[in-house]
Amino acid sequence: MEPRNFALVLGTALTTILVLADTLLNERKESQMTYAEKMPPTLRLSRQEAAHYLGVAPATLAVWSCTKRYDLPYVKVGRRVQYRLIDLDRFLESRTVRSETLQ
The missing domain is CATH 1.10.1660 (Multidrug-efflux Transporter Regulator; Chain: A; Domain 2)
Known part of the structure; x- marks a missing residue:
């Protein structure tokens, strides 16, 4: 795999991981909220x-x-x-x- 393509794939993967982590944190905060x-x-x-x-x-x-x-x-x-x-x-x-x- 070319370095340029590798960097693109890695960047996309990191973005996906950050979005998932943010979603999980928000769900956890919401579950701890009062009605x-x-x-x-x-x-x-x-x-x-x-x-x-x-x-x-x-x-x-x-x-x-x-x-x-x-x-x-x-x-x-x-x-x-x-x-x-x-x-x-x-x-x-x-x-x-x-x-x-x-x-």
Whole structure:
């Protein structure tokens, strides 16, 4: 094989390997993402949907927003109240209690 052809074949092979490696890395990153991270940041849920997602009653969310008990952002358009999925995940993360390890 001529050196010129060899360099062309080698260059094509390296490009293919780099593309495959990049694809595998992206797939791995996506598999480690939360559900909310995979969804568009503009995705909004109704109060009923948000309550179901959090595992509380819709009335509980209404009380929380009225009393400002928790810093849980919501979007209000007219009478409609909506919650962004990314805000719900941030809220859950802020409420997560991590146990300390004994040493």
